[in-house]
Amino acid sequence: MPDESPVLPTETLRRAPKVLLHDHLDGGLRPATVAELADATGYAGLPTTDPAELGSWFRRAADSGSLVSYLETFAHTCGVMQTEEALVRVAAEAVEDLAADGVVYAEVRYAPELFVERGLSLDAVVEAVQAGFTEGTRRVAANGGTIRIGTLLCAMRQHARALEIANLAVRYRDAGVAGFDIAGPEDGFPPTRNLDAFEYLRQNNAHFTIHAGEAFGLPSIWEAIQHCGAERLGHGVRIVEDIKTDADGTVHLGRLAAYVRDRRIPLEICPTSNVQTGTVRSIAEHPIGLLAKLRFRVTVNTDNRLMSGCTMTSEFAALHETFGYGIDDFRWFTINAMKSAFIDFDARLALIDDVIKPGYAALT
Known part of the structure; x- marks a missing residue:
């Protein structure tokens, strides 16, 4: 890596089958949907209701260089996602948008505890999102496409509900919930605050990833792996x-x-997001180049498509332009991700052999 391929058209990158492991549901809304849901639900906090201006505002606000400031933008998306109807709509549209971007498998994560301000129960939140994912998958199939969605339930590390959310993830794992995560500010909230949740998950043979090595350094990664038993690292770039x-x-x-x-x-x-939060200064200085060269199990992700104004295609395009990565490299990233997904081995192998490898072969 890289394979020094010729310039790849954006459409070629869009058609490449992609696997996305780190994408936040409340960070991927369409700007028009945010505005329409604000009107429908009576949410009055938006800086503007013009979709184009709103999309630009989210990107500018996220370009702060601070994870804490970056996370503040979620007050608006979460603010309009407090009803079952809103959750169904947002989830269905997320599936459509990912499929249109060439994503064939995605694990989309969210924190159920953030959507109970208007009285929804945690179970009602999960069931509404799963209904939306089912509807989105149906729409994609009706248009001749194919995509599989797994859900990750997040606990907010600054709160004290991790065990409760872990229990929720286990209860719904046969209904599309693939695993668990903790998210939110890293500094001051180490993953070891939630050891009871991770012990419960391990005892129940449940999958989990942990946000670590983004805003906080090596101790965060070490604790996530050695104390908590993380199977994957959310970001992990500061390794x-x-x-x-x-x-x-x-x-x-x-x-x-x-x-x-x-x-x-x-x-x-998540390259673009890492620049926005100040984890790295630029894509050119992003350690993904070194980590890929050293053959770490690197995967490429979007994090928050609305805040970063990105897609998997645009992330691939940025890496292609900056590091010269070509089709073989993106195939490697994609197979890395599929190998690391929280679904059963047979399903992972089928997607690799029947969808991903043939899809990349068609591009070469």
Whole structure:
């Protein structure tokens, strides 16, 4: 990597089958939907109701260089997602938008506790979102497309409901919930605050990832893996702080970086988002280049499509332009992600052999 391929048209990148492991439901709304739901639900807090202006506002507000400021934009999306009808609509549209972008498998995450302000129960939230995902999948199929969606339920690390949300994830795992996550501000809220939730998940053979190594460094990653037992790292990009490069180009992995690579622990890397939150200064300086070269289990993700104004296609395009990655590289990223998905082995293998590999072969 990279394979120094010729310039790839955007349409070619769009047609490439993609796998998305890190995408927030409340970070991926269509601007027009935000405005329409605000009107329908009586939410009066939007900075503007013009869809074009609203989309631009979200991107500008997210370009703060601070994870805390970045997270503040979610007050508006969560504010309009407090009814069952809104949740169904947002979930269905997310599936349609991802499929239109060439995504064939996605794990979409959200925190049920953020959508109970108007009286919905946690169960009602989950059931509404799952109904939306089912409806979106039906619409995609009716238009000749195919996509599979898995749900990740997040607990907010600054709150004290992780065990409750973990129990919810286990209860609904046969209804489309693929796993669990903790999200929210890392600094000051280490994953070890939620050890009871992770112990419960392990005892119930449930999958989970942990946001770690984004706003906080190596201790966050170490705790997520060694204390909590994370199967994947949400972002995990700051593992690069345990990698040293000599003047002659010789690379040395520290104990933690070597462990992450040797154990094939997937990194859910979100390039554009990492720039917005100040984790890295630019795509050109993003450690994904080094991590991919060293053959970490790197995956490419969107994080929040509304706030970042991005898609999987645009993330691929940025990596293609910056690092020269070509079709073979994107196939590698995609298979990495599919191998790391929280669905059963047979389903993962079928998507790799029957959808992903033939899809990339058709592009070459």
